Amino acid sequence: MSSRIVTVPNVLTVFRMVLIPVFVSLLFYQRFILALCVFVLAGVTDGLDGLLARRFDQRSQLGTILDPIADKLMLVTSFVVLSMRSVFPQPLPPHLPVPFWVTVAVISRDVFILVGAAAINIVTGFRGFRPSLLGKINTTVQIAAIAAIIFAASVPLGTGYYLPTIYTTVFVFAVLSGAHYVFFVSKLLNEDRR
Numbered sequence: 001m002s003s004r005i006v007t008v009p010n011v012l013t014v015f016r017m018v019l020i021p022v023f024v025s026l027l028f029y030q031r032f033i034l035a036l037c038v039f040v041l042a043g044v045t046d047g048l049d050g051l052l053a054r055r056f057d058q059r060s061q062l063g064t065i066l067d068p069i070a071d072k073l074m075l076v077t078s079f080v081v082l083s084m085r086s087v088f089p090q091p092l093p094p095h096l097p098v099p100f101w102v103t104v105a106v107i108s109r110d111v112f113i114l115v116g117a118a119a120i121n122i123v124t125g126f127r128g129f130r131p132s133l134l135g136k137i138n139t140t141v142q143i144a145a146i147a148a149i150i151f152a153a154s155v156p157l158g159t160g161y162y163l164p165t166i167y168t169t170v171f172v173f174a175v176l177s178g179a180h181y182v183f184f185v186s187k188l189l190n191e192d193r194r
Contacts, residue, residue: 005062009049013066016045020077027081030089032154036147042074043143068131071139072110078146079103082153093156095163098149105171106142109178120185132184138177145170 019042026035049067081087083103088096120126131139145166152159 008056009052009059010062010066012045012049012052013070016042016049016070017066017073019045020074023074024077024081027087027150030087030153032150036150036154039074039078039147039150046071075139075142075146076107076110079106079142082146082149088153093153094160095167096149096153096156096159099167102167102171105174109138109174112178113181116182116185120189124189126189130188132177132181134173134177134180135184138173141169141173 019038023035023038023042026032026038046067079098080103082096082098083100085092085097148162148166152163
C-alpha cells in the first residue's frame with residue numbers, strides 16, 4: 001500500500017471532513033434542505049474516494065486511517081447535533097429531536113470498538129482490523145436515518161409514523177453490530193495466528 005499523502009481520494013476525504021462544520025452550521029440555522037444537500041455531497045465523496053482509490057490504485061496508509069475517521073466524525077456529529085432541541089423550530093415537530101438513548105447507542109458502539117481495537121493492538125500488536133458486513137449495514141442504516149431525520153425537520157408531516165421506527169432500527173443495529181464485532185475480531189485474530 002502506498003505511503004503517498006496527496007492523492008485524489010485523500011483530498012476528497014479531507015474535503016468531507018471540511019464539510020462537517022458547514023453541515024452543522026446549516027443545521028443550527030435551520031437550513032435543513034441545504035444541510036441535507038451537504039450531507040448527500042459528503043456521502044457521494046465517500047463513495048467516490050473509495051472507487052478512485054481502487055480503480056486507479058491510489059490506496060494509501062493515510063487514506064485507510066482518514067476515511068473511517070471522516071465517516072465516524074460526520075455520523076456522530078450528526079446524531080449529537082440532531083439530539084439538540086435548539087436546532088429545530090419551535091414548537092418542536094413530533095418525535096424530534098433525536099432521543100438521547102439513540103445517540104448514546106451510536107456513540108457507545110463506536111467508543112467500544114475503538115477502545116477494544118486499541119487494547120488488542122497494545123496487547124497483541126494486531127492491526128488487521130476491518131469492518132464487518134453487519135458494521136457496514138449499520139453505517140448504511142445510520143446514513144439513511146440521518147437523511148430521513150433532516151427531511152422530517154424540513155417537512156414535518158407524518159413523522160409520528162416513521163421516526164420511531166427509524167430510531168428503533170438505528171438502536172438495534174448499533175447494539176447488534178457492536179456485539180457482533182467482538183466475534184468478528186476474534187475470528188480475525190485466529191486467522192492472523194494461523
